[in-house]
Amino acid sequence: MRALLGFVFFVCALPTWAGLTIEINRGVDNPTPVAVVPFAGTLGLPENVSNIISADLRMSGLFRLIPQQDMLSMPTKREEVFYRDWRRLGISFLVIGELSRTATGGYSLHYELFDVPSQKVILAADLSGSADSLRDIAHRASDAIYEKITGIPGIFSTKIIYIEDLGRTAPDQYHLVHSDVDGERAKILMRSNEPILSPSWSPDGKSIAFVSFETSRPAIYTLELATGRKEQITNFKGLNSAPAWSPDGKQLAMVLSKDGNPEIYIMDLATRKLRRFTNKEFAIDTEPNWSSDGKSIIFTSNRGGAPQIYQKWLNSGRIERLTFDGNYNARPRVTRDGKGLIMVHREQGVFHIALQDIASGDLRILTRTHLDESPSIAPNGALLMYATRYNNKGVLAVVSMDAGVKFRLPSKLGDVREPAWSPYTK
Amino acid sequence: MLNTFKSFLIMAFFLGLITGCSTNQPVDQVDTGIETETETYEPEPVEETVEEPVIEEPVVEVDTIFYFEFDSALLTPEARAALLVHAEQLATAPRPIRLEGHADERGSREYNIALGERRANAVRDFLVFQGVNASYIETISYGEERPADASSNEEAWSVNRRVELK
Structure with a gap:
C-alpha cells in the first residue's frame, strides 16, 4: 500500500486530463443486493468515499446497490445496525463507515461489512492515508469488501495505461495516459505528434515500456512512473x-x-545484451x-500461412x-493461472476476443463487439480489458472471463485503445 | 487471362511514357549544344529543328501509393507498373526515398506493424531488383496507426492497406 501511494509521485505532479467514463452494459443475471450507507464524518470532504465504494461495487457487475432513499435507517456505527431493516429490503451485505482526520492532516476510515442473513460482521477494518488519498482509501475498502464477498481479490485500486488519439487535426495527436481503473485521475504521461x-507494465508496476515514433522512426522506451525518467532502450x-x-522484470x-x-x-535489461529468440525466415x-x-x-x-499462436521454450x-x-x-x-490463452480471434470476418483452454484446445468467444483487439488481463485474473469500437469511436471495454459482466470505458474526447492493466503493487 | 492482358496494356502504356521521357530529354540537351554550331553553317533548316522541342514535356503523374489485399504483401499488377516507372526515374536520377507501409485496422496492432513493414519491403525489393540503389531507400511501418481514411468499412480498409512512396 505504501508503494501504491508513494509510487505515483511523478504521475501526481501531472495535470489531470479528461478521463474515461463507465457505462455498464451487462451484469450478472441475479446481482447480489448490497447497501452502502453514507459514511459519517464526510462533510466538506473533496471526495465522497461511500459513493466511490458504491460505484466500484456496481462496476463489478455482481452487485445491485440499493438507493439511499430506500434505506430505512442510516447507521454509521455497529450498535446502530438493525438487521431487520435490511432483511426487509432483501439486502445480503451491508457496508457502514466513519471517516476522521488524522493528526498529520490525513484521513482515516473505519468501515464494517455485515452479512445480513447470518447477522454477522464479516469484516471490520481501518484504512488511512494522506490528505489527497481519499479515492485510494475508498478503492482499498472496495477491494477488501469485494474479496470478502466473492473470494477473489478486488481490482479497484489498480491502474491502467492506454493510448488516446485525438485525431489528425489535434496539435499533439497521440497521448500516453495513466489512470485509475475506473478512468478517474487520468494523467498524460507523454504526448506526441x-x-x-x-504500452506494457513492468511486473512490479513501477515502470512501463512503450513504442514511440517521436524521432520519426519507431523505438522502444521505458518510463519510470515515480520519477518520470524516460529512457530509450x-x-x-x-x-x-x-x-x-x-515475470522477474530483468528481461524485455x-x-x-x-x-x-x-x-x-x-534483452537483458542490466547489460542491454540482446539475443535472438525466433528464427523463421519469411x-x-x-x-x-x-x-x-x-x-x-x-x-x-x-x-x-496465417497468423496463429505458438509457444517456444527458452531452454529447450x-x-x-x-x-x-x-x-x-x-x-x-x-491467463494468470497459466491454463488459458486470451487472444484476438477472427470468426466469419469479425474480430473478437477469445479464451482458449490450452490443454483441451477448447475455444470460447468472450466479446461480441466489433474490431476487438489488445486484450489485457486484470491482476486478479477474473476480468480483462480490451479495445473495441462503439458509436464510431475507439473505446475501452471490460469483460469477465465467464463473459457474464461487461462494461465500456469511452473517452470524452478522442479514440482510446491499447489498454494495459497494471499488476498489483505491494 | 483478361487480367494479364490488361496489366500488359498498362505496362505498355507506362513503358511508352518512359521511352517518351528518355528520348525527349536528351534531345533537349543536344539541341542547345547543336544550335550554336548549326547556326553558323545553314540558318534555314535550323528553324525546323528548333520548332519541335517547343512543346513542353508533360509532367508524368505516376502513382505514389500502392495498395494491397488483406494480410498480404504481394504487389498488384497496377503497383508493379507504376513502380517500373519509379524505378526508371530513380535509376537515372537517384534521390533518397522513404517507403511508408500501412495496414488496415483489422486484426492486432503489432501484427499490423509487421505487415506494414513487409509491404514496404516488398516495394523496396522490387525497386532494388529494377536497379535502384538500396542505400537510397528507407522503409518504415506505421501499421494501422495512420489510416488514410479513418472510417471502419471495406472502402476505407482498402485504401488504408498501402505503401506510400515519399
Whole structure:
C-alpha cells in the first residue's frame, strides 16, 4: 500500500486530463443486493468515499446497490445496525463507515461489512492515508469488501495505461495516459505528434515500456512512473515493437527486424545484451508474451500461412503451435493461472476476443463487439480489458472471463485503445 | 487471362511514357549544344529543328501509393507498373526515398506493424531488383496507426492497406 501511494509521485505532479467514463452494459443475471450507507464524518470532504465504494461495487457487475432513499435507517456505527431493516429490503451485505482526520492532516476510515442473513460482521477494518488519498482509501475498502464477498481479490485500486488519439487535426495527436481503473485521475504521461503504441507494465508496476515514433522512426522506451525518467532502450533499423517484460522484470522481449525479418529478441535489461529468440525466415513473428513461470514465450506467427499462436521454450528451444481454430489468431496473453490463452480471434470476418483452454484446445468467444483487439488481463485474473469500437469511436471495454459482466470505458474526447492493466503493487 | 492482358496494356502504356521521357530529354540537351554550331553553317533548316522541342514535356503523374489485399504483401499488377516507372526515374536520377507501409485496422496492432513493414519491403525489393540503389531507400511501418481514411468499412480498409512512396 505504501508503494501504491508513494509510487505515483511523478504521475501526481501531472495535470489531470479528461478521463474515461463507465457505462455498464451487462451484469450478472441475479446481482447480489448490497447497501452502502453514507459514511459519517464526510462533510466538506473533496471526495465522497461511500459513493466511490458504491460505484466500484456496481462496476463489478455482481452487485445491485440499493438507493439511499430506500434505506430505512442510516447507521454509521455497529450498535446502530438493525438487521431487520435490511432483511426487509432483501439486502445480503451491508457496508457502514466513519471517516476522521488524522493528526498529520490525513484521513482515516473505519468501515464494517455485515452479512445480513447470518447477522454477522464479516469484516471490520481501518484504512488511512494522506490528505489527497481519499479515492485510494475508498478503492482499498472496495477491494477488501469485494474479496470478502466473492473470494477473489478486488481490482479497484489498480491502474491502467492506454493510448488516446485525438485525431489528425489535434496539435499533439497521440497521448500516453495513466489512470485509475475506473478512468478517474487520468494523467498524460507523454504526448506526441507521432504514434505511441504497445504500452506494457513492468511486473512490479513501477515502470512501463512503450513504442514511440517521436524521432520519426519507431523505438522502444521505458518510463519510470515515480520519477518520470524516460529512457530509450532500442533504436534499430526497422521494427522496434511489442516490448514485454519477463515475470522477474530483468528481461524485455521485443520484436526487431534489424536482421531483415520480424523476429523476437530478448534483452537483458542490466547489460542491454540482446539475443535472438525466433528464427523463421519469411514469417512474421511478433507479440511476445511470457508464460507466468518465465520459462517460455507465447507469440504470434504467420509461419503456417496465417497468423496463429505458438509457444517456444527458452531452454529447450521446443516450439509448439497452440491455436488451430480459425485462420486468424493473434496478440496472445496467458491467463494468470497459466491454463488459458486470451487472444484476438477472427470468426466469419469479425474480430473478437477469445479464451482458449490450452490443454483441451477448447475455444470460447468472450466479446461480441466489433474490431476487438489488445486484450489485457486484470491482476486478479477474473476480468480483462480490451479495445473495441462503439458509436464510431475507439473505446475501452471490460469483460469477465465467464463473459457474464461487461462494461465500456469511452473517452470524452478522442479514440482510446491499447489498454494495459497494471499488476498489483505491494 | 483478361487480367494479364490488361496489366500488359498498362505496362505498355507506362513503358511508352518512359521511352517518351528518355528520348525527349536528351534531345533537349543536344539541341542547345547543336544550335550554336548549326547556326553558323545553314540558318534555314535550323528553324525546323528548333520548332519541335517547343512543346513542353508533360509532367508524368505516376502513382505514389500502392495498395494491397488483406494480410498480404504481394504487389498488384497496377503497383508493379507504376513502380517500373519509379524505378526508371530513380535509376537515372537517384534521390533518397522513404517507403511508408500501412495496414488496415483489422486484426492486432503489432501484427499490423509487421505487415506494414513487409509491404514496404516488398516495394523496396522490387525497386532494388529494377536497379535502384538500396542505400537510397528507407522503409518504415506505421501499421494501422495512420489510416488514410479513418472510417471502419471495406472502402476505407482498402485504401488504408498501402505503401506510400515519399
